[in-house]
Amino acid sequence: xxxxxxxxxxxxxxxxxxxxxxxxxxxxxxxxxxxxxxxxxxxxxxxxxxxxxxxxxxxxxxxxxxxxxxxxxxxxxxxxxxxxxxxxxxxxxxxxxxxxxxxxxxxxxxxxxxxxxxxxxxxxxxxxxxxxxxxxxxxxxxxxxxxxxxxxxxxxxxxxxxxxxxxxxxxxxxxxxxxxxxxxxxxxxxxxxxxxxxxxxxxxxxxxxxxxxxxxxxxxxxxxxxxxxxxxxxxxxxxxxxxxxxxxx
Amino acid sequence: xxxxxxxxxxxxxxxxxxxxxxxxxxxxxxxxxxxxxxxxxxxxxxxxxxxxxxxxxxxxxxxxxxxxxxxxxxxxxxxxxxxxxxxxxxxxxxxxxxxxxxxxxxxxxxxxxxxxxxxxxxxxxxxxxxxxxxxxxxxxxxxxxxxxxxxxxxxxxxxxxxxxxxxxxxxxxxxxxxxxxxxxxxxxxxxxxxxxxxxxxxxxxxxxxxxxxxxxxxxxxxxxxxxxxxxxxxxxxxxxxxxxxxxxxxxxxxxxxxxxxxxxxxxxxxxxxxxxxxxxxxxxxxxxxxxxxxxxxxxxxxxxxxxxxxxxxxxxx
Ligand SMILES: Cc1cc2nc3c(=O)[nH]c(=O)nc-3n(C[C@H](O)[C@H](O)[C@H](O)COP(=O)(O)OP(=O)(O)OC[C@H]3O[C@@H](n4cnc5c(N)ncnc54)[C@H](O)[C@@H]3O)c2cc1C
Ligand SMILES: Nc1ncnc2c1ncn2[C@@H]1O[C@H](COP(=O)(O)O)[C@@H](O)[C@H]1O
Numbered sequence: 001x002x003x004x005x006x007x008x009x010x011x012x013x014x015x016x017x018x019x020x021x022x023x024x025x026x027x028x029x030x031x032x033x034x035x036x037x038x039x040x041x042x043x044x045x046x047x048x049x050x051x052x053x054x055x056x057x058x059x060x061x062x063x064x065x066x067x068x069x070x071x072x073x074x075x076x077x078x079x080x081x082x083x084x085x086x087x088x089x090x091x092x093x094x095x096x097x098x099x100x101x102x103x104x105x106x107x108x109x110x111x112x113x114x115x116x117x118x119x120x121x122x123x124x125x126x127x128x129x130x131x132x133x134x135x136x137x138x139x140x141x142x143x144x145x146x147x148x149x150x151x152x153x154x155x156x157x158x159x160x161x162x163x164x165x166x167x168x169x170x171x172x173x174x175x176x177x178x179x180x181x182x183x184x185x186x187x188x189x190x191x192x193x194x195x196x197x198x199x200x201x202x203x204x205x206x207x208x209x210x211x212x213x214x215x216x217x218x219x220x221x222x223x224x225x226x227x228x229x230x231x232x233x234x235x236x237x238x239x240x241x242x243x244x245x246x247x248x249x
Numbered sequence: 250x251x252x253x254x255x256x257x258x259x260x261x262x263x264x265x266x267x268x269x270x271x272x273x274x275x276x277x278x279x280x281x282x283x284x285x286x287x288x289x290x291x292x293x294x295x296x297x298x299x300x301x302x303x304x305x306x307x308x309x310x311x312x313x314x315x316x317x318x319x320x321x322x323x324x325x326x327x328x329x330x331x332x333x334x335x336x337x338x339x340x341x342x343x344x345x346x347x348x349x350x351x352x353x354x355x356x357x358x359x360x361x362x363x364x365x366x367x368x369x370x371x372x373x374x375x376x377x378x379x380x381x382x383x384x385x386x387x388x389x390x391x392x393x394x395x396x397x398x399x400x401x402x403x404x405x406x407x408x409x410x411x412x413x414x415x416x417x418x419x420x421x422x423x424x425x426x427x428x429x430x431x432x433x434x435x436x437x438x439x440x441x442x443x444x445x446x447x448x449x450x451x452x453x454x455x456x457x458x459x460x461x462x463x464x465x466x467x468x469x470x471x472x473x474x475x476x477x478x479x480x481x482x483x484x485x486x487x488x489x490x491x492x493x494x495x496x497x498x499x500x501x502x503x504x505x506x507x508x509x510x511x512x513x514x515x516x517x518x519x520x521x522x523x524x525x526x527x528x529x530x531x532x533x534x535x536x537x538x539x540x541x542x543x544x545x546x547x548x549x550x551x552x553x554x555x556x557x558x559x560x561x562x563x564x565x566x
Contacts, residue, residue: 016380053416094349095273095359107521114335123493125362126361128350129346129347129350130352133350139320144487150331152381157342158487159430160341160441163350164427164430165427165430166316166426166428170422178494214357214358215358215360215383215385216388220381226519229524230540230542231536235543235545235553236557238525238541238543239269239558241541242496243561249558
């Protein structure tokens with residue numbers, strides 16, 4: 001089995017996003033960038049499937065700036081085999097990403113594409129499902145467990161009411177949720193080894209798809225700020241204020 | 250203009266999130282139809298027909314729709330979209346699952362988790378865990394929108410008398426199939442709809458200790474939530490998680506117990522009307538958003554809290 005894992009370079013999850021004063025977007029200059037946390041989970045899952053003898057090859061792909069190579073290298077150090085960077089400095093929306101990924105799937109013919117359920121910058125939660133529709137593939141989104149057997153995957157999904165398990169025929173899309181696994185840290189020898197693993201350099205034009213944004217950003221603003229309230233001294237005072245001041249009890 | 254709202258339901262009852270989606274659809278403008286796709290979901294269609302301002306309810310029934318699998322939902326919705334300018338669904342795990350497939354099939358960019366509709370083309374949505382709000386204008390001919398239920402008022406569930414139309418369903422060959430589910434069967438209100446939510450974090454120490462929250466919740470008619478750390482540690486099931494990648498809640502009262510207040514958690518509760526934090530660390534970031542903060546050990550504070558609300562007449566459930 002061959003697995004394709006799309007990985008996105010995003011603002012590190014520990015860094016609070018700052019809105020630019022001109023309201024054109026979020027300031028990404030001089031801030032720490034990392035692999036989208038859900039994509040680390042996807043890479044980990046693919047590597048485990050390989051370690052279990054269920055997968056033979058893991059290809060990672062990122063669409064983004066030159067620096068997204070670092071994100072690919074991180075995935076290679078975790079155990080992926082090779083990478084593809086589709087280089088662009090423009091913002092590519094999930095629809096555009098899905099279209100590029102559909103072309104990569106055409107070329108690579110993977111049996112499974114494992115994406116994160118959500119990129120923590122655009123919070124779109126859309127790319128995997130879109131790719132599924134474009135390819136006509138089934139999907140198991142928000143996965144907290146994936147079992148491969150007999151040309152199908154049993155995927156346990158985190159849904160609003162609890163957990164749901166579905167069976168999807170391969171080839172298929174899986175999107176990962178937080179509880180699927182705990183990603184490993186790459187060891188130093190593996191980081192060194194990853195430097196020699198190949199990364200194919202591409203540009204969107206190589207794939208001949210239209211990735212022009214469909215959404216025009218009018219403005220990006222700060223959310224209404226919540227003021228810190230007061231520190232109460234006791235539980236009695238708390239309950240009394242909730243009843244008499246806030247009127248919520 | 251016409252908008253198709255996809256109902257959220259469990260084949261028996263219409264979920265309140267649908268009423269919120271109708272309000273968002275009204276802001277987009279035009280005639281509003283509701284799609285009830287499911288299995289044996291006639292009662293849902295009847296309820297949908299009573300929503301004020303709805304033109305028509307379209308009902309698609311098939312055993313393969315019982316669990317709202319994305320592929321099946323796509324097969325029902327995409328052909329209908331010839332008749333509509335927009336599709337609106339609540340941003341629940343069901344809506345998030347199928348809506349992007351519809352969008353891709355229509356070759357449009359989805360508007361995810363919208364918190365405000367400015368006009369038929371212009372939408373506001375949170376990005377970066379709600380640390381920024383983005384206003385976007387869509388150039389696509391059709392709109393596919395998922396809406397965050399907590400930020401829209403519910404449409405009036407009564408007063409309408411829409412006709413119900415049965416659709417003939419042809420799902421073709423599906424490559425996914427339902428295997429099983431483990432759903433929580435709690436008598437407490439749903440997290441997303443509760444007026445009071447009490448959530449526990451890693452500070453709760455173990456799952457057993459959540460009983461302290463349960464018994465307060467039962468007195469107050471509240472829902473119980475949790476931070477990711479509490480879910481990851483196995484204290485409570487996944488559906489308790491509140492946050493950027495869990496559920497978004499905006500109750501009248503949110504009580505955070507033993508939760509530090511990471512941005513990812515705040516993303517799911519900072520629109521609550523009144524926030525209470527109980528934490529033994531006075532530096533915990535949760536205090537920066539709390540209306541009332543109590544610096545205390547939760548193991549002392551929770552029993553006292555229960556006594557105090559008992560005095561107010563909130564009796565054990
Ligand atoms: C991609 C991604 C997505 C995420 N999504 C979410 C999400 O949706 N929701 C979410 O919640 N988190 C999410 N997180 C995790 C988030 O970053 C934090 O790790 C998490 O919220 C911390 O949970 P906590 O506050 O319970 O634990 P901690 O940060 O460990 O805080 C525990 C708190 O309990 C207090 N405490 C301990 N003992 C006591 C006591 N006896 N009495 C009183 N107070 C006590 C401590 O002072 C501390 O403040 C996400 C992270 C990532 C990377
Ligand atoms: N630019 C990108 N490059 C590679 N993968 C991406 C990119 N954008 C999104 N993805 C993948 O799609 C998932 C969901 O992203 P989104 O739909 O933007 O929330 C991510 O977790 C990635 O796996």
